[in-house]
Amino acid sequence: MRLSNRNKASVYNFLSTVLLMIMVLGIILFIANKYRFNALDDESYLLIIVPIMMLIIFYICGRQIFEYDSDGEALNFKNRNIIPFLDKPLHDEFPKYKLLKYDVVSILFIKRLYITVSSKNNGSTILKYQISYLNRKEVNDLKLSLNKVVKANKEKKDKKADDDRRIFA
Template identity: 80%
Template sequence: MRLSNRNKASVYNFINTVLMMMVVLGILGFLANEYRFNVLESESYLLIIIPVLMLILFHLNGRQIFEYDSDGEALNFKNRNIIPFLNKPLHDEFPKYKLIKYDIISIFFIKRLYITVSSKTNGSTMLKYQISYLTQKEVNDLKLSLNKVVKANKEKKD
């Protein structure tokens, strides 16, 4: 099964651009208010604070692009940001039989995928992916696919 939200990259780029423009316009509005109009008084700081907080929340929510491929004998995970230099992109590929378990953690609007993979050196390794920008249907499809792999691995062990 293949799962990808790469086609939404243009939407995420647009949102990022709008937020950056709001920050710039907020700074310009703040400076205009401070040095020329002085209408807002101390509330003029909100012109900077609110757009900056929105931009920070957008990027703290995690990497925007998530790709998953379970076709063949390997599982392939890719997780990257729309701005290449902001975060290091993640790319992991391993055989299906190494998947031990997975967990999806949801806290408010932040979702994380934790994959536990068997490893020769230290027994098991945990891989972390940010899936906040996946729709609920995509998350359910991902769970279904990973459940099949985990179930098949348990049947092979028994």
């Protein structure tokens, strides 16, 4: 299964640009009010605070572009920001049999995907991806696909354990 919101990159770019323009306009209006018009008293600070808060929320939600591919024998995850210099893009690819479990954590408007992968050195490694910009259907499809992989891995593990018991019995 393939899942990607790469086609929404232009929307996220547009939204980022609009938020930056609103912030600049708010700063200009604040300065104009402060030194020229004096129409707003303490409320003039809202012209700066509100746009900055909206911009902070937009970037706190994390990397906007998420791509997932489970076709073949490997799982492929990519997570990147629309503005390349803000965050280092993530790209992980590993065999399906290494997937142990996953968890989707949702707090307010922030969603994270935690993948636990078996590792030779540490026993297991947790990979973190930001999926705040996926809609509900995309998150459900992602969960369904990962559930299939985890279930198949558990069945293989249980079958191997049964075979081992039969050999040593």
